[in-house]
Amino acid sequence: MYRYNVKITVLMALFFIGIIIPLHYAFLIAIVLLYIYILSGWMISKSIALPKLIIISILLQNTLMGIGMYWFDVKGISITFFSQISTLFIFIAGTWIIIKQRKAKSHYLFYIYVLVILFNYIISPNKSLTAFVYNTRNFVIFYLAYIIGTYFIDNEKKFKDFKIFFIRCAFVAGIIGIIGFITSDRLYVIMGAVEVANVKALNSGIYTTDGLPGYFLGDFFGTYLWRMASLFLEPVNFSSFMALAVVLKSTMIKKITDYFALLFLLVCNFLTFGKGGLLIACVSLIMTFSYHVFIRELKMGTKSSFSFIKWCLIGGVAVLGIYYGVFYSYNMHFYAIKITMAALMKKPFGFGVGSVGNVNKFINQSESYLGAETGVLNFWCQLGIEGVIVFAWILQRMSRESFKTFRIKKDSISFLFALMPILLFLVFIFQENIFTTQVITGYMFVEGYISNIYKKNLVKENIRITKTLGGKK
Numbered sequence: 001m002y003r004y005n006v007k008i009t010v011l012m013a014l015f016f017i018g019i020i021i022p023l024h025y026a027f028l029i030a031i032v033l034l035y036i037y038i039l040s041g042w043m044i045s046k047s048i049a050l051p052k053l054i055i056i057s058i059l060l061q062n063t064l065m066g067i068g069m070y071w072f073d074v075k076g077i078s079i080t081f082f083s084q085i086s087t088l089f090i091f092i093a094g095t096w097i098i099i100k101q102r103k104a105k106s107h108y109l110f111y112i113y114v115l116v117i118l119f120n121y122i123i124s125p126n127k128s129l130t131a132f133v134y135n136t137r138n139f140v141i142f143y144l145a146y147i148i149g150t151y152f153i154d155n156e157k158k159f160k161d162f163k164i165f166f167i168r169c170a171f172v173a174g175i176i177g178i179i180g181f182i183t184s185d186r187l188y189v190i191m192g193a194v195e196v197a198n199v200k201a202l203n204s205g206i207y208t209t210d211g212l213p214g215y216f217l218g219d220f221f222g223t224y225l226w227r228m229a230s231l232f233l234e235p236v237n238f239s240s241f242m243a244l245a246v247v248l249k250s251t252m253i254k255k256i257t258d259y260f261a262l263l264f265l266l267v268c269n270f271l272t273f274g275k276g277g278l279l280i281a282c283v284s285l286i287m288t289f290s291y292h293v294f295i296r297e298l299k300m301g302t303k304s305s306f307s308f309i310k311w312c313l314i315g316g317v318a319v320l321g322i323y324y325g326v327f328y329s330y331n332m333h334f335y336a337i338k339i340t341m342a343a344l345m346k347k348p349f350g351f352g353v354g355s356v357g358n359v360n361k362f363i364n365q366s367e368s369y370l371g372a373e374t375g376v377l378n379f380w381c382q383l384g385i386e387g388v389i390v391f392a393w394i395l396q397r398m399s400r401e402s403f404k405t406f407r408i409k410k411d412s413i414s415f416l417f418a419l420m421p422i423l424l425f426l427v428f429i430f431q432e433n434i435f436t437t438q439v440i441t442g443y444m445f446v447e448g449y450i451s452n453i454y455k456k457n458l459v460k461e462n463i464r465i466t467k468t469l470g471g472k473k
Contacts, residue, residue: 008053039089043096048158050093051148051445052165057086058438059169059241062233065199066192079199087137087437094144097151109394110143116387117353124352124382131354135382138436143394145441149448159449163248166442167265170245173238174268177230181271185226188212193233218273228271232438236431239274240439243281247420248446250288251413276431283313283423284416291415306403310419317426337429340377350384375428375435395421401451408454417450 042050065083068074098107117139121132153159180187189211197213215235218227227235246269249262269281287309294305344350356378380388399421406414420443428434 008049008056035089036092039092043093046152046154048152048161050089051152051162054086054089054093054148054441055166055169055445057089058441059173059231061085062196063191063231066196066233068192069195069199070190070192083199086441087141090141090144090148090437090441093148093152097147098144101147107147109390109397110140113143113387113390113394114140116383116390120350120383120387121353124355126352126354128354135353139379139383139391141437142435142440142444145444146398146448146451149445150452151448153445153449154452159446162445162449163252167245167249167252167261170242170265170268171261173230173232174242174264177228177238177268177271180228180230181226185212185216188216188229188233191233193229196233225273227273228268230268234438235272236274236276236433237436237438239269239272239277240280240434241277241442242269242272243277243284244442244446245269246281247284247416248413250285251411251416276427276434279317279427280423283317284420287313287416287419288412291412295410295415303407306406306415306418310422313419313423314426317423337374337377340374340381344377344380348385350387351381353382356381374430375432376425377429378432392425395425398447398451401454402447404454405450413446414450414453417447420447 039050041047042053061082065079069079098110101107117136121127121136153162176187193212193216197215216227216229217224218235228238229235230238232238232241242265246262246265249258249265252258253262266281266285269277272278290305290309290312294309340356376388379391383391399418402414402418402420406418424434424440424443433439
């Protein structure tokens, strides 16, 4: 474990050096080769260090980029490369696993999904390669992260290690976020929040009185409040990160101090005022409570209780969405949903990859809200109704596999993650960023582990039956 932590530290140090020093191409290639060398060793040994490195890179990449740009005035290829470092890790590891398991029937649906993406790019009027790469990253990153979870987090000991590691990262991030509040958000200025917003095309041109991007002030049901962004330098993405920490901690309650730890994580999540992350955290806590009431106390059947809570979840989020849409219809999310649905009713098979959404607004300097701010409708616009069906089918299969695990283990974590793909899909209706690298990765790591328990248990059972039958002969 110690040598893994040392390697992770070395890789992140190289990451920072690569940002603060204007790199010659040869040095950049040398860093990439060293990364691949270390990653390949972890991939062969199925080390838990690789998922940890990805989480660390997600947590730190914006801050390290911001420091490099603010203090060292670094620009160009170094920033472009390292802004996508966590995505690169996931693509390398995920693609390697798919190639290794290329004949596995479990990947066939994903192959169909990729073909749908390629077809919709071919027919798209916008042949921008940049738009294709950015959007395809968001289309497939969730599945690559999912199979990394199935492959690298393959036993309970590794999963416990990952949970503790993730929660500790969340605690450190929460403390730094609170320091940001204490310093009146001056901390975010010297961490390079403005520079990161400019590089990632997050800056709308609106600034706070402290010079920060406008999204550091959040519209929380009509009231503007300062938002916690911590190391992410983006309140919305940080909210979803902290929500996962809340979900994981809620399944680890054993003593009174655990409740205080959960409260701390929940407060930090609340202070982001990110509606998506808050919805995930709050609904997950309600589902955890429902699990203890209906399954642990009332002894309801797993299938009936699961179905009841699933439909309550869908109905509850729908009612919340309708309420918010009626009373806060001025919100840009609901404005985008309204105009996008009107367009899709006329063209249900979509407009092609790269033709709509926030990425299109940035690349083509478009002012259109078509397909922007709403994830599911964005996918629908770009991939057509057929793409959304395949995407939802993949999530449904994840949910089904995790439910099979829940029927075996009957614990709260497998119960939550049997419902998590449904919850993420519902939140994705209202937010475009849910299936981006910084948000979805941790959820899919856990989902991959949970859904794979059933398969591993099935293999063990088949081996036991084979040995039993062999003994009788």
